[in-house]
């Protein structure tokens with residue numbers, strides 16, 4: 183099997199992030215073949231998969247297409263899978279995980295296709311080399327992913343293994359942490375690049391500030407973890423992988439120091455978690471942490487042109503909601519009184535609460551946090567910003583993307 187031959191590479195992401203993923207992939211010089219709601223495709227080799235795994239901030243997984251076939255039922259799936267020379271890819275000493283995404287009328291049990299594929303792979307390896315690899319759900323070794331829609335099956339080498347959202351730095355998640363890929367996309371939406379001060383009151387476990395520091399110092403997030411499925415493939419190209427990692431390290435070293443990043447929270451435990459997470463991510467020296475009410479966040483005199491971003495709780499129960507109304511009102515006062523000349527951002531899943539901020543939004547970016555529809559609201563904070571209780575109209579976004587494969 184020749185993994186240096188170009189094949190289709192499917193890159194997946196969370197709902198609502200595909201525009202940011204597209205921006206990143208095009209920024210790396212790739213031409214897009216197709217764009218779907220939560221994935222896109224390009225053409226490339228395993229070396230490209232390595233680069234993508236190291237550099238992408240908003241992707242979940244990078245999948246290299248091994249074989250595309252037509253199949254109507256489980257027996258056909260087995261027959262097609264067993265044809266692949268798995269013994270060239272997976273050592274019997276490796277650990278194998280099979281995942282699948284299936285939308286076909288003949289299957290109503292989501293476990294079944296993964297089991298069929300796993301059986302075909304281990305049977306083939308046992309047949310050829312006399313031993314079979316261990317298998318399970320852990321994604322700690324080689325990961326193979328099946329996409330089966332209608333009568334079309336596709337088997338991919340999932341080169342990431344564990345989702346890229348799991349950077350490895352969040353050892354202390356604290357309450358309601360934002361997924362790392364979402365935080366990176368939110369920071370990309372603000373246009374932040376380290377050239378202006380960044381203030382993150384209500385920082386929780388620090389995800390926004392940490393992702394911002396990684397962006398500002400051009401640190402590829404893939405450098406933060408060592409385990410990728412691609413390094414478990416038999417005879418993988420370790421030289422190319424190591425040289426890409428070295429190049430990525432050089433890029434980060436050459437980056438200039440960002441303008442101040444200040445992260446605060448009124449919960450001491452949140453700041454303790456954020457500080458430890460930042461330390462694991464190697465960016466603790468770039469972030470100034472304080473325990474305080476958001477309104478007491480120390481704002482540098484040079485805040486003009488800076489970014490102030492808050493991710494308050496959205497509230498679920500009635501009691502919480504009335505307390506949060508007051509908090510959102512106070513966020514409006516804080517923006518207006520303490521942050522003139524900067525750009526304010528509020529990330530929330532509750533637009534009714536957002537109205538309590540009382541300032542006019544200049545832009546609204548749609549996002550999803552798990553199943554909750556969210557918005558990143560942008561406020562231009564001029565000196566003497568006026569209160570406005572009529573929310574800006576929702577911009578119409580052309581969401582005519584194709585269904586995922």
Ligand SMILES: C[S@@+](CC[C@H](N)C(=O)[O-])C[C@H]1O[C@@H](n2cnc3c(N)ncnc32)[C@H](O)[C@@H]1O
Nearest residue numbers: 359360384385386387389447448449475476493
């Ligand atoms: C939704 S969480 C933020 C999660 C964060 N984005 C992360 O990824 O971990 C909201 C945070 O706001 C903090 N918070 C709530 N009210 C606050 C206040 N009045 N002043 C400062 N922090 C506050 C909470 O302690 C909590 O950590």
